[in-house]
Amino acid sequence: MDVSELLDHVKDIETFLVFARALAADRAASVAQEKIDPSSAYGPDAHGWENTSIESFLEGAIAWAEDSDFGVAQGLSSANPWQQFAAFLYCGKIYE
Incomplete structure (x- = not known):
């Protein structure tokens, strides 16, 4: 299940933590992929990450x-x- 699907299933602390772990893993995968094959500076990073710094996030x-x-x-x-x-x-x- 991808992160957006997990979001739809959040209802309590346990499902929230499953979602949060998946979001963290999604970001880590994006960072790893960007090191290998950088995205265009005019679009999102891998996995659709629009906001890549803690400030922009x-x-x-x-x-x-x-x-x-x-x-x-x-x-x-x-x-x-x-x-x-x-x-x-x-x-x-x-969200931008």
């Missing part, structure tokens, strides 16, 4: 949270804060 995640009311505007339930935080982390990867 956090800026993307925060921008997503502000723009989407922490996902509520996109249909995330505030009754599942584990999934909201997982989405926050995932959007650190992809």
